[in-house]
Amino acid sequence: MGNLWFLLVxxxxxxxxxxxxxxxxxxxxxxxxxxxxxxxxLVLRSIGPVWxxxxxxxxxxxxxxxxxFPALYAASFSGFYLPLMIVLxxxxxxxxxxxxxxxxxxxxxxxxxxxxxxxxxxxxxxxxGAALGNVVRGVPLDAQGRFFxxxxxxxxxxxxxxxxxxxxxxxxxxxxxVLTLHGALWVALKTENVLNQRSRQAARAAWWGVAxxxxxxxxxxxxxxxxxxxxxxAHPWGYIFPAFALAGLLGMAWFLKQKNDARAFFSSCAYIVxxxxxxxxxxxxxxxxxxxxxxxxxxxENSQAQPYGLRIGLIWWLIGMAFAIAYSVYTxxxxxxxxxxxxxxxx
Amino acid sequence: MxxxxxxxxxxxxxxxxxxxxxVPSAAxxxxxxxxxxxLQDALIVHRLHFAFTITFHYIFxxxxxxxxxxxxxxxxxxxxxxxEEYNRAARxxxxxxGVSFAIGVVTGIPMEFQFGTNWAEFSKSAGGVIGxxxxxxxxxxxxxxxxxxxxxxxxxxxLGPRGHWVTSLxxxxxxxxxxxxxxxxxxxxxHPAGYTVDSHGNFQLADxxxxxxxxxxxxxxxxxMIGATLTGCFTMAAVGAFYLLAHKHEEYGRIxxxxxxxxxxxxxxxxxxxxxDGQGRMIAKYQPATLAAxxxxxxxxxxxxxxxxxxxxxxxxxxxxxxxxxxxxxxxxYRAWTAQIKGMDEFPPQDLPDNIPLLYYSYHVMVGLGTIFxxxxxxxxxQLWRGALYRSRAVLWALMLCLPFPYIANTxxxxxxxxxxxxxxxxxxxxxxxxxxxxxxxxxxxxxxxxFMGLYTVLxxxxxxxxxxxxxxxxxxxxxxxxxxSSFGSGGAE
Numbered sequence: 001m002g003n004l005w006f007l008l009v010x011x012x013x014x015x016x017x018x019x020x021x022x023x024x025x026x027x028x029x030x031x032x033x034x035x036x037x038x039x040x041x042l043v044l045r046s047i048g049p050v051w052x053x054x055x056x057x058x059x060x061x062x063x064x065x066x067x068x069f070p071a072l073y074a075a076s077f078s079g080f081y082l083p084l085m086i087v088l089x090x091x092x093x094x095x096x097x098x099x100x101x102x103x104x105x106x107x108x109x110x111x112x113x114x115x116x117x118x119x120x121x122x123x124x125x126x127x128x129g130a131a132l133g134n135v136v137r138g139v140p141l142d143a144q145g146r147f148f149x150x151x152x153x154x155x156x157x158x159x160x161x162x163x164x165x166x167x168x169x170x171x172x173x174x175x176x177x178v179l180t181l182h183g184a185l186w187v188a189l190k191t192e193n194v195l196n197q198r199s200r201q202a203a204r205a206a207w208w209g210v211a212x213x214x215x216x217x218x219x220x221x222x223x224x225x226x227x228x229x230x231x232x233x234a235h236p237w238g239y240i241f242p243a244f245a246l247a248g249l250l251g252m253a254w255f256l257k258q259k260n261d262a263r264a265f266f267s268s269c270a271y272i273v274x275x276x277x278x279x280x281x282x283x284x285x286x287x288x289x290x291x292x293x294x295x296x297x298x299x300x301e302n303s304q305a306q307p308y309g310l311r312i313g314l315i316w317w318l319i320g321m322a323f324a325i326a327y328s329v330y331t332x333x334x335x336x337x338x339x340x341x342x343x344x345x346x347x
Numbered sequence: 348m349x350x351x352x353x354x355x356x357x358x359x360x361x362x363x364x365x366x367x368x369x370v371p372s373a374a375x376x377x378x379x380x381x382x383x384x385x386l387q388d389a390l391i392v393h394r395l396h397f398a399f400t401i402t403f404h405y406i407f408x409x410x411x412x413x414x415x416x417x418x419x420x421x422x423x424x425x426x427x428x429x430x431e432e433y434n435r436a437a438r439x440x441x442x443x444x445g446v447s448f449a450i451g452v453v454t455g456i457p458m459e460f461q462f463g464t465n466w467a468e469f470s471k472s473a474g475g476v477i478g479x480x481x482x483x484x485x486x487x488x489x490x491x492x493x494x495x496x497x498x499x500x501x502x503x504x505x506l507g508p509r510g511h512w513v514t515s516l517x518x519x520x521x522x523x524x525x526x527x528x529x530x531x532x533x534x535x536x537x538h539p540a541g542y543t544v545d546s547h548g549n550f551q552l553a554d555x556x557x558x559x560x561x562x563x564x565x566x567x568x569x570x571x572m573i574g575a576t577l578t579g580c581f582t583m584a585a586v587g588a589f590y591l592l593a594h595k596h597e598e599y600g601r602i603x604x605x606x607x608x609x610x611x612x613x614x615x616x617x618x619x620x621x622x623x624d625g626q627g628r629m630i631a632k633y634q635p636a637t638l639a640a641x642x643x644x645x646x647x648x649x650x651x652x653x654x655x656x657x658x659x660x661x662x663x664x665x666x667x668x669x670x671x672x673x674x675x676x677x678x679x680x681y682r683a684w685t686a687q688i689k690g691m692d693e694f695p696p697q698d699l700p701d702n703i704p705l706l707y708y709s710y711h712v713m714v715g716l717g718t719i720f721x722x723x724x725x726x727x728x729x730q731l732w733r734g735a736l737y738r739s740r741a742v743l744w745a746l747m748l749c750l751p752f753p754y755i756a757n758t759x760x761x762x763x764x765x766x767x768x769x770x771x772x773x774x775x776x777x778x779x780x781x782x783x784x785x786x787x788x789x790x791x792x793x794x795x796x797x798x799f800m801g802l803y804t805v806l807x808x809x810x811x812x813x814x815x816x817x818x819x820x821x822x823x824x825x826x827x828x829x830x831x832x833s834s835f836g837s838g839g840a841e
Contacts, residue, residue: 079786
């Protein structure tokens, strides 16, 4: 039962990154590809009806993690106290910058919220990446399954790590590049003319960064967390995930060249899914590895709630997810096609 | 989306000593022994952290939940009668709803996180139970709300009158469902049901329906939602009264008054009976120590009085200058004039709430304001029925000036619930002083508390600014902005 929930939580988190990832990415490139007020409103409208729903996946994932793996939720949320609080502040700033920008018809007001939107999206991507880096690297868990990391210590690996060390910063930059690319491809897909061209340009530039960092971060990951190599060797079928990611990476380059925005964007989705699935499998059965003593690590086995709650949860989770997917399909279908200046909507 | 949590308490504590490897065993959890004072330091900050963020957060959901109901009523009248003014009125409130909802959402996310960040020991013990209701909220309400909010705010032209009415129904269902899951979470902490204790001393779900249909939760939900409805009614009536007093947008002012006062008088009376009364009897039954403390009853008595005024003196164990209704408390609690009510002297001091004066005052503020609400709304409704409300300046002034009071009453009500639950985090099972995150120091908690204070000050100012603009513009049509694109939701254009 715990393994099933590990799969479901990983799935929800992946959906979150793929969906909210493109609107974070849109925020990252917003200031650079959109110059006029009209263009910026178009970028906002390209995510307008969906960004809020995308973010709900984070809350739903958090809630699911809470009841399925209470010990993991408690340990990781309190251990990552500082970066999570900063993430919360950024989510607040980002949410109101999108919602409030259009309330006042005054250029100064709009410029301010555009800057807040871009800045918060960028930092969120870095922090998400650093958080993932921390999970992969492992954290200094004690025998009671607790830890606390300051934002940084000496930027080195070892027993006394902070949230930011050279490895997690590397992963943070990597995440920034991946989401920039993902968002640029989304904006290219949803827009026309100059916005479309600038977004493709941004995507092409970001692609080289992503390709380079994929190699670098992957190599360092095998060194920093040997478990990844062990897990993959134990489940050779799992090589399908990195292969999937690689196909996505090459697909992006190919379809960018072909100027096929939709396929390029879906290749990026495939790349993200492949990378996250590789990480999830690479860590399994660990949920949160310990950098102190491997015995202190949080695993599926020692973190899960009891079977009754997990069984009941499965019933309502499946029903609820059917609803959620129906809503999402409806929203995305009615939002299909390019956003145009003539169509009036809220942003 | 109200969350529950321990509220603040003040106590002087010496500088800190870290106690790192602490395991809350079931025995310790219930022992009531005050631990190492140094830990109290961090405990206080964590309590303040939750108290501040939840109090600020709940300003917004109470308005959106209340307005969701009233907007649904406006939309229903418009749909049945075809009266366009009701549609415009609904659109106007939808804009204020949108601003309030946005702040409610962004300040709500920290609440879900804080269970883990600041209350890790509690989450580790109880996550198997209350994680269920929190996840249910995410999966069942948030997806619903996020899908229909956009359609509700911007989709009126595309969806047509019937389709748009459905979106207002969905917003009502989503926000009220969200409230249910949160109240069910709090109710479990107030009166745990449907759980077992596993071999590690953690709480695990044993009966899903007992968790969801906790009798405490049903009363608490009704009480909370009627409180939110009152906030919506007072806000609507106050804006209506302002429009009439200022001679602006008067045709809409009359609609707002009619609906705000009609719904308000029903809600205000229901809040006293049966809902407030039912909530009170839950407390009498399951939290007798809380009842004694909030009523200011120091000594056990037959035929206990209901205290109207008086300041509790904890040193002398008495109320100063008491003003009271004789026998009334016994009657209200047990429907018998001479029934015995247990006073605070019946309970060991470590099982009494840790800040009795604050509990006592917040409860009395809530009840006092609730009484004023009934008086104001009954008078206003009577004038409305006579056809004289729109001309009665005194009543209009009263309605307008009442605007802050429902917020204060709702906040005071939650302080009563949360201070009344003390010293327990989970009533009778886990004490507040063992529930916080051991490894998050007071310094780190202060850092983020100060951050939230700064950020929320900005949010509060923005909210007032944007809502003021909407009220100033009024519900009438307004010109499109240059460039051909309309601003936020004007006319629901698409």
